[in-house]
Amino acid sequence: MRISDLQLRYHRNTAPVISLPSLAIHQGEVVGISGPSGSGKSSLLYLISGLLRPTGGNIIWNGTDITSLSEGASDRWRRQSIGFVFQDFHLIDEVSPLENVLIPASFAGWRISPETRKRAYDLLDQVGVPMARKSTSDLSRGEQQRVAIARALLFDPPIILADEPTASLDDAASQIATDILFSLAGSNRTLITVSHDRDVIDRCARILKFDKGHLVDDATTNRAEGA
Numbered sequence: 001m002r003i004s005d006l007q008l009r010y011h012r013n014t015a016p017v018i019s020l021p022s023l024a025i026h027q028g029e030v031v032g033i034s035g036p037s038g039s040g041k042s043s044l045l046y047l048i049s050g051l052l053r054p055t056g057g058n059i060i061w062n063g064t065d066i067t068s069l070s071e072g073a074s075d076r077w078r079r080q081s082i083g084f085v086f087q088d089f090h091l092i093d094e095v096s097p098l099e100n101v102l103i104p105a106s107f108a109g110w111r112i113s114p115e116t117r118k119r120a121y122d123l124l125d126q127v128g129v130p131m132a133r134k135s136t137s138d139l140s141r142g143e144q145q146r147v148a149i150a151r152a153l154l155f156d157p158p159i160i161l162a163d164e165p166t167a168s169l170d171d172a173a174s175q176i177a178t179d180i181l182f183s184l185a186g187s188n189r190t191l192i193t194v195s196h197d198r199d200v201i202d203r204c205a206r207i208l209k210f211d212k213g214h215l216v217d218d219a220t221t222n223r224a225e226g227a
C-alpha cells in the first residue's frame with residue numbers, strides 16, 4: 001500500500017484529523033498503530049479500508065487507488081481484499097455464530113454454496129468457538145471476538161485490519177484473540193492493527209506512532225511475529 005498526501009477533515013475549517021504526506025506498507029508486513037486517544041488511528045484504519053473517504057490524497061493498494069473507486073467498486077474491492085476486525089465485534093446477536101461468519105456472503109447477495117458454508121464451519125473450528133451454541137449472544141465476549149475474526153477470514157483476504165481487537169476483552173480472552181490474529185499474519189498476509197494494548201503492539205514487526213494526526217515515529221523492531 002502506498003499513501004501520498006493523505007488528508008482527512010471531518011468538518012470544513014477544522015484542523016485535519018489525519019495529515020500524512022507518505023507511507024508505504026508492503027504485502028506481508030505486520031504493523032501496529034499506536035498513539036494517544038484522538039490521534040487519528042481509527043480514522044486512518046477506516047481510510048485505508050475504503051470505509052471512509054479522505055478529503056485529499058491517494059491510497060493505492062496493489063495498483064488500485066481506492067480513493068477514486070465508486071461506492072460499488074469500493075465495496076467489491078473491500079470484499080475481496082480486506083478482513084476487518086472491529087473493537088465491538090459488529091455481530092448480530094440473535095443469529096448463530098455460523099450465520100455471523102456468513103454475513104459477508106449474504107451482503108454480497110450470493111447464494112451460499114455448500115463450500116462457503118463448510119469454510120465458515122472450518123473457520124469457527126479453527127478459532128475454537130463451540131458450534132452447538134444457537135445464538136451468538138450466548139457466547140462470551142472472547143468467543144464473540146473469535147467469531148468476528150473468523151468472519152473477517154471468510155473470503156481469505158490478503159489484508160487484515162483490526163481496530164482495538166482486544167479492547168473489550170479480559171486478559172485471558174485477549175491473549176487467545178491476539179494469538180489467533182497473529183497466527184493469521186505472516187507469509188503473504190498483511191496485518192495492520194490499531195491498539196492501546198502493549199501485548200498486541202509488542203508483537204508487531206513495525207510500529208507506527210501517531211500524534212494529532214501526524215506520523216511521529218515509524219520503527220521496525222526485531223520482534224518476529226509471535227515472538
Ligand SMILES: Nc1ncnc2c1ncn2[C@@H]1O[C@H](COP(=O)(O)OP(=O)(O)OP(=O)(O)O)[C@@H](O)[C@H]1O
Nearest residue numbers: 010011017035036037038039040041042043044194
Ligand atoms: N465521525 C466523526 N465526526 C467528527 N469527528 C470525528 C469523527 N470520528 C472521529 N472524530 C474525531 O477525529 C479525531 C481522531 O479520532 P480517531 O477515533 O480516529 O482517533 P483514535 O486515535 O483512534 O482515538 P481512540 O484511541 O480514542 O480510539 C478525534 O478528535 C475525534 O473526535
